[in-house]
Amino acid sequence: MRTPPALAAVLTMLTALAVLGMSTPAAGFDDPGGPRGEGFQDGPTSGVILRNSKIVVSGDGLGGRADGYRVPRPCWYEPGDSADKMLEKQEDVREYWFHLNPTGTERDFDEFLKQYKDKVGENGRWWTPAYNAADPNGLACWSGLQGAVWVPEGGTPPGGITLAELYQLARAALTVPEPKINLSPDVKSYVNLPTWVWLTGIGAPARSVTAELPGVMSATVTARLTRLEIAPGTSGSRAEVKEDCGPTGRPYVSGGTFTCGVRYLHASVDQPRGAYTLTVTTEWTVTGQGVGFAFAPVRVTASRDVPVGEVQSIVRGGDRS
Structure with missing residues (x-):
């Protein structure tokens, strides 16, 4: 039936x-x-x-x-x-x-x-x-x-x-951490003063995920932090960018060489909120453990405001010539 x-x-x-x-x-x-x-x-x-x-x-x-x-x-x-x-x-x-x-x-x-x-x-x-x-x-x-x-x-x-x-x-x-931007000077920068940039909160510069079908096969994908990019939030006529940063930037060192960050050439008084919006993008290269398995990089962006002021000069009467 x-x-x-x-x-x-x-x-x-x-x-x-x-x-x-x-x-x-x-x-x-x-x-x-x-x-x-x-x-x-x-x-x-x-x-x-x-x-x-x-x-x-x-x-x-x-x-x-x-x-x-x-x-x-x-x-x-x-x-x-x-x-x-x-x-x-x-x-x-x-x-x-x-x-x-x-x-x-x-x-x-x-x-x-x-x-x-x-x-x-x-x-x-x-x-x-x-x-x-x-x-x-x-x-x-x-x-x-x-x-x-x-x-x-x-x-x-x-x-x-x-x-x-x-x-x-x-x-x-696979996920990668969102970076925290650190600056020196931190609260406010000034025209022509180097503003050092580095990142924290990332931890290990490599992250992996394995997907496994037990007893059958497995696949491991790894992301490695390879570089960062700095966008100063304004044009090249108002800021100079240094990007010899390595994967996580260069923390400020007294007397050190400035190689990673921004030197602002104009004050930010005319900008929205009175500050430039500095953006840092980390790029993670993603590869598979097996031959022939590669993926587009993962890019993660973080931003923060950078107020930039003019250096005030004080001219005293005894200094006049």
Whole structure:
């Protein structure tokens, strides 16, 4: 007997729920289980939030503000259970199956199980879908995938996770710190006086994130702070910029050589708020551990106001000639 279309739709949905463990069961019924995974989440600034995934995301490059990098394809299949293990899981959800489908019969349930029984004894695995919930298209992408796909040993289904996509997930999760600008003089500078610039709050100049599918493959992405740029907030006729700064600038040293910062040539009295807006941009080079995996640099910007005054000269009567 052919399964009615409406019932078939319910069975298809239940297959996905049972395989993925996504639903919230009613009181008195056990969660049917299934693979779960979670990346990191730092309020609304997450780059990666994994759902129904076994991928583990770790590293000292997590937890900051994401820079907007998006994985091109926010859903995928991952290798899951063997035929025996998957059949065991599906048989364990019998009570749950009838709870969601009260008009179903034993024959309907046997038909539901048949797709799993047919694979017992074969070499291979069931692959199940996962997605990045931080991507606005992640859930819609996942909804278009099948609840489970049987793949013979050594194969990968269309849409199966690849090493390149694992690197992309690591890159999406990667964050770098926002710098704090330090100046000398700090509160106010003066015309023709060197204003030294350096950064604090960065910590280690390299940050890494690893995305790993345990027992299958892993991908590590590393960001290294390589340079900074200084924008004085005005034209070259009003300021001279020194950018021999290294990656984090040059802290002020008494008697030292001024190589990183700004020498303002005009006072800021005519500027909005009576100050120039100095901007510092850090650039982090991003590379993958594997050959051929490189990404565009991460650029992070910080700004602060710099009031600049005129040096006042006092001429005393005895000094006149």
